[in-house]
Amino acid sequence: MSADDEPLAADGENPYLREPPTDFRPVADIEESEADRQIELLREAIREHDRRYYVEGDPAIADRTYDVLFSRLEVLEDHFDRSASDSPTNRVGGKPVDAFETVEHVSPMLSIDASGEVDDVREFDQRVRRELGVGSTTDTAADDTPDIGDVDSAGADDGTATLSDFSDTAAAGRTDVDADLGYVCEPKFDGVSIEFVYEDGRLVRAVTRGDGQEGDDVTKNARTIRTVPQRLRGDYPDFLAVRGEVYMPKDAFQEHNRERIEQGKEPFANPRNATAGTIRQLDPSIVAERPLSVFFFEVLDSSDGIERHTEALERFPDWGFRVTEEVERVESIEDAIDYREDLLDRRDDLSFEIDGVVIKVDDYASREALGTTARHDRWAYAYKFPARAEVTTIQDVAVQVGRTGRATPVALLDPVDVGGVTVSRASLHNPSEIAEKNVNVGDTVRVQRAGDVIPYVAEVVEKKSEGHWELPDTCPVCESQLERDGPMAFCTGGLACDAQRRRSIEYYASDDGLDIEGLGEKSVRQLVAAGLLETVADLYELDREDLVALEGWGETSADNLLAELEDAREPPLPDFLSALGIQLVGPTTARELAREFETFAAVREAAIDSPEALESVDEVGETVARAIHDFFTSEANAAVVEQLLEHVSPQAAAIEAGGDELDGLTFVFTGSLDAWTRGDAQDLVEAHGANATSSVSSNTDYLVAGENAGASKQSDAEENDVPVIDEAGFTELLAQNGIEVA
Structure with a gap:
């Protein structure tokens, strides 16, 4: 049946909800009134399909059919100029903004007092009971009292729940002396808190937590998140402000980081950083492309009377809000502590990051009596988890391609604390080391940091996979062949x-x-x-x-x-040779090549026609000579070099002799210096008789370490008893040898 044969819901039934027609007439052939009705029905249907897919995890139509309906709505809105702020088509992002407007919250979004110590949690319970004038719990709820995780829930696979009849059933099981006091235990999401404000069922504002009193208006960005309802459903309040946590699911985070690494971008440290960096993008289309989701967990203000937190959570799914199934109402603080221990054990199995649990007084009147401090609500407490330390799980492996084409496998990890730093990726170095350590996706590994800088996988703690990870045959970026060179691999592109x-x-x-x-x-x-x-x-x-x-x-x-x-159109030849990024050719080797061959044409000719001639140059052996030859004989590289030479004329830079004050000394430079570039510093010492090399050995006299100095060179210096001096020490050494520095 075609779409044109379908009645436009004259009988109240939306034709696009179940087995929708997809054969539409051209928009030029329909009247505006018909288009308006079709737009209305399509928006209603797509909102429902979004809810079924993203909130309940129970889609009613195929993805291809959904795409047809969505495309039809876009065409109609564009042709008849019927854009609307709450249309599902805004999910793809609107126009960028210049800056976010600061907006005051409907109700303060305060922080939560927190601790990782169980005694502090019990003290919280004692204070609550003391201030509310209720006694200790004598009995817990009956064994058959259900928690939210027990209630039937469409979409349980993605961590969502429906709280049908939960409040009444829980209260019926109570046998303790203080029936008005009960706690609701929830995961403490590790994301970004947002206030969502609805008027007459329409989303009108989304605001970051900010300082708790006011935050940034990120409504345009929030509209792109599929799990944020733009219109409420069911019997909703006329006015409603709710608190939700925007987050990036673990698997989506790992996939997003993999893409960033393969695109040469810096990956995010953890899902929270990825979420925070995304929600504050000035371009909503960027937000729409990133895999954000939301859990809703608190009513901030409402025109309807709601008496308990469990009642609010029960009504949330009816209004279209996604809630987590990992919620439980308990009757004692000891039950809350048990809940925390259970969730800590299952933490790695959850599809989202949490860093503890939140324990909340259920009854709203009791919350009002407890009040707030200047910084936090007195009716809630966060029982934090200990930070993961060193041992974690490999979720995926990406291949990072460097400027020389070296393909480095990078393990994408469940975020873990290593020496006080959160780490979500670690180097696997090369295919040979992966095979030696027998590392694969799914394995539990120990992560360490080399020189407190670069994280790497040190060992497999628990083998949970078959065999080891294998390097692909082609580059993930350009699909050129990857070639092995000893233990390493390189992209041939x-x-x-x-x-x-x-x-x-x-x-x-x-x-x-x-x-x-x-x-x-x-x-x-x-x-x-x-x-x-x-x-x-x-x-x-x-x-x-x-x-x-x-x-x-x-x-x-x-x-x-x-x-x-x-x-930079007439660069010194050493600088130009180094700038080309030839594998294994840094500033020191480039300077030696320039000294030997004097012109760029001579260097290139030797590299192409007689690479063995390169081996007569200090710092150049067979391996380096082959790398230079491979660079200049590559068609792609040759084309870029020719283009460069249309704009650039490398200048032979003779190193002026300045004396022999440093004769016999060998220097290595690492890090950045204020007064010189490393190349200039190397030229300076060589002009006064010294040698400047790129690696530390027993023949090195001084390692000059500037800012952000490499840890490996400093470690080599320590092993070889080589003095390490900073820039001030280097300047003083020059002065002691009669070398004046301007």
Whole structure:
């Protein structure tokens, strides 16, 4: 049956709810009145299908059918100019905003007093009973008193619940002396709290918690989240303000992080950070693309009288709000403590992150009597979980491609505390080490941090998988072949690979490259995302108007960058060679190549035609020579180099002799220095007779460590008894040897 044969709900039945027709007439052939009715019915049906799918986990129609209905609604709204703020089509995101408006909360969103100590929880119970004038619990509820997890629930697989008849049944089982006091125990979600305000059943405002009194208006972003009802259903209050927790499900978080890693972006540390960073995006379309969800858990204000928290939770699903099934009403604080221990045991099995449980007085009149402090409600208490420490589970493995094409497997972890830092990813180093440690997805592993910086998987604590993880055959970014080189693997795509290309641009502008101020990681990503940069050569074709049009850029920043790029058109040859990002060729090796061959053309000719000639250069052995040869013989790299040479003329930079004051000394530099780039510092000591090398050995006399110095070099220095000096110590050493520094 076609859509045109269906009555437009003249009998009260929406034709798009069950077995909906999908063969629609062209919009140009229907009248406005018919279009308005179809729009109304489609919006109503799609809201219901969203609720069935995202809240109950029980879809009524196939995904393809839903897509047809959604597309039809978009076409109708566009053709007849019928946009509406609460239309389901707003789920895909609206226009970006310049800034968030600060809005006062309907009711204060206070924090919760918290502790991880059981004695503090019992003290909370004693204070509540003392201030309410009720005695200790003598008996717990009858054994057959159901908790929320026992109640039938469509969508139990995704952690949602329906609280039908819960309050009355629970109260009927009570035998203790203080029947008006009971606690509701809930997971303490590790997400972002939002106030959602509904008037006449329509979502009118969503506001972050902020300072508890006022927060940011993120309504446009909230509308894109599928589990946020834009219209309530059933017998809802005329006015309702509820508190919900926006979060990113664990599996969605891991998948999102995998995508970020493979795109060369920095992954989020944990789901909460991912959620917080998403909900405050100025562009709602970005929010719509990210996998956020919501649990609703508290009434902040209502035009209807609600007497108990359990009553509110019972009514939430009827209004369209998603609640968690992990809720239980208990009659004593000892039961609440048992609830916490049980949830702690099941923490890793939940589909969402929690960091404890919240214990709340059920009765609203009792809550009113208990009141609040300036910072928190006195009727609730959070019993925190201990932080996960070092041991965690591998949920997935992503492949990160660096600027040289090296493919590094990265374990995506359940967030874990390692040395006071939350870690959600860890290096697996290379395929050989993975095989040696027999690591795979699902295994429980111990994570450590190398030099307190880089997390890595140290060992498998409990093997829960078959075999070990295998490196794919192709690059996840460009689908070029991955080739093994000893224990490591490399993408063969070269600068044709997006990951290598982005990182090559970042490296080209870095301290080890041409040191172009204003071209940091963030700005490079922005320029690439805007389509202004595809290769390094495009830097020299940037247009002032295009730059000024970008968010966060002004005329001054655009002019400054263009001036920096103009100054970089005649770079010193060592800097240019290093900036190309050739594998194994850093500033020191680049300087030695420039010293030996003097011109870029000579270096490239030797690399292509006689790579063995490169091995006569200090710092260049067979492996490095092969890497240089492979770089220059790659068609993709050669094309980019040719484009670069249309804008850049590398200058032979003879290192001026300054004397032999440092004759016989060997220096290694690590980290960033204020007065010099590392290359300049190396040139300086070599001009006065010293050697500058890239690695620490027993032959090294000094390791000069600037800010953010590498931990491995410092560790090597300690092992070889090499003195480590900072920049001030280096300057003093130069002065002691009669070398004046301007």
